[in-house]
Amino acid sequence: MSISGLQEEKLHLLSELSMEKELHSETIGRLEREREAVAATTASLEAERERVTFLEAELEATQVALLRRQRKGGDAEGGEQVSRLEAEVQRLRAELAAAASPSTNDRTELLSARRQLAASEETVAALQVQLADFIAQAEAAQESRATYDDLGLSESTLGLSQSQSASDLRAKLAAADARADRLQLEMDSVKQAAHNRVAELQEQLRQSDAQLQAARSDAAARSTSADSHAQQQEELNVLRSELSSLRETLRSRDAQLAEARAAVASAEADVRAAQQATAAQAQAAAEHKAAADKARAELSLAAASLNEVDEARERDRVTIAQATARADRAAAEV
Incomplete structure (x- = not known):
C-alpha cells in the first residue's frame, strides 16, 4: 500500500477515534445528570421521612390523650370523647400510611437509579477498554504493513484472535442470557410468594377488623346494660387491652406487608438491570464483529497489494536476469 493510502487510513482512524471520544463525553454527561437525579430523589426521600416522623409523633400523642381520657370514666360524655379520639387515631393512621407509601416508592426509584448508574459506568469502562484495544490494533496494523513477512504473521495472528474473541463473546452472551432467565424465574417465584403473603395478610387484616368491630359492638351493648359502674369499668379495661393488642397486631402485619412489597x-429492579446488561453485551458483540470484518477486509486489500508488488519484483528480477545474460554474451563476444 502506498504512503498516501496509509495516511488516508490513518486520518480515517483518527476521525473514528474522535467520534468515539465524543460518544464517551456524552455518556459521561448523561451519568452526571443521573447523579443529580439521584441526589434530588434522596432529598425528596429525606423530606418524606421527616413527614412520617412528625405523623408518628402526632399519632403517639393522640393515643396518649386517648388513654388518659379513657381512664377518667365511662359516662356518656366520656364515651363520645373516646369515639372522637378513636376516629382521630384512624385518620392519623391513614395519613401515616399515605405518607409511608411515597417513601417506599422513592426508595425503590432510588435503588433503581443507583443500579442504572452503576450499569452505565460499567458500560463506559467497557467502551474505554474496547477503544484502547482498537487503537492498539490500528497501530499494530500500521506497523505490520512494513514488510510482507510481518503482514502475513499479523494476518494469521489477527484471524486467530478474532475467532477466539467471537467465541468468548458468544459464550459470555449465552451465560448472560442464562443468568437473566434464572433471575426471571427467581423474580416470578418471589413475586408469587409475595402475592400469596399479601393475600394472607389481607385476610388476617380483615379478620382483625371484624374482631375489632365485634369488640366495639360488644362494648356498646355492655355500656347500655344495667350493670354496675365498677363492672362496666372492668369490662372497659379488658376491651381496651384487647384493642391495644389488636392494634399492635395490625401494625406488625402492616410492616410485614411493606417488607413483602419491597422484596x-x-x-423486579434486579431483573431489569440484568436485561439491560444483556442488551449492552449483545451490542458490544455486534460492534466487535463489525470491527473484525472491517479488519479482515483491510488485510485482504493489503495482501492483494503486496501480491502485486511481489509480481512486479519478480518481473524486475526476470528483466535483470535477461539483461545480465545479454551483457555476459556481449562480454564473451568481445
Missing part, C-alpha cells in the same frame, strides 16, 4: 420491587 418484590427489589427483585
Whole structure:
C-alpha cells in the first residue's frame, strides 16, 4: 500500500477515534445528570421521612390523650370523647400510611437509579477498554504493513484472535442470557410468594377488623346494660387491652406487608438491570464483529497489494536476469 493510502487510513482512524471520544463525553454527561437525579430523589426521600416522623409523633400523642381520657370514666360524655379520639387515631393512621407509601416508592426509584448508574459506568469502562484495544490494533496494523513477512504473521495472528474473541463473546452472551432467565424465574417465584403473603395478610387484616368491630359492638351493648359502674369499668379495661393488642397486631402485619412489597420491587429492579446488561453485551458483540470484518477486509486489500508488488519484483528480477545474460554474451563476444 502506498504512503498516501496509509495516511488516508490513518486520518480515517483518527476521525473514528474522535467520534468515539465524543460518544464517551456524552455518556459521561448523561451519568452526571443521573447523579443529580439521584441526589434530588434522596432529598425528596429525606423530606418524606421527616413527614412520617412528625405523623408518628402526632399519632403517639393522640393515643396518649386517648388513654388518659379513657381512664377518667365511662359516662356518656366520656364515651363520645373516646369515639372522637378513636376516629382521630384512624385518620392519623391513614395519613401515616399515605405518607409511608411515597417513601417506599422513592426508595425503590432510588435503588433503581443507583443500579442504572452503576450499569452505565460499567458500560463506559467497557467502551474505554474496547477503544484502547482498537487503537492498539490500528497501530499494530500500521506497523505490520512494513514488510510482507510481518503482514502475513499479523494476518494469521489477527484471524486467530478474532475467532477466539467471537467465541468468548458468544459464550459470555449465552451465560448472560442464562443468568437473566434464572433471575426471571427467581423474580416470578418471589413475586408469587409475595402475592400469596399479601393475600394472607389481607385476610388476617380483615379478620382483625371484624374482631375489632365485634369488640366495639360488644362494648356498646355492655355500656347500655344495667350493670354496675365498677363492672362496666372492668369490662372497659379488658376491651381496651384487647384493642391495644389488636392494634399492635395490625401494625406488625402492616410492616410485614411493606417488607413483602419491597422484596418484590427489589427483585423486579434486579431483573431489569440484568436485561439491560444483556442488551449492552449483545451490542458490544455486534460492534466487535463489525470491527473484525472491517479488519479482515483491510488485510485482504493489503495482501492483494503486496501480491502485486511481489509480481512486479519478480518481473524486475526476470528483466535483470535477461539483461545480465545479454551483457555476459556481449562480454564473451568481445
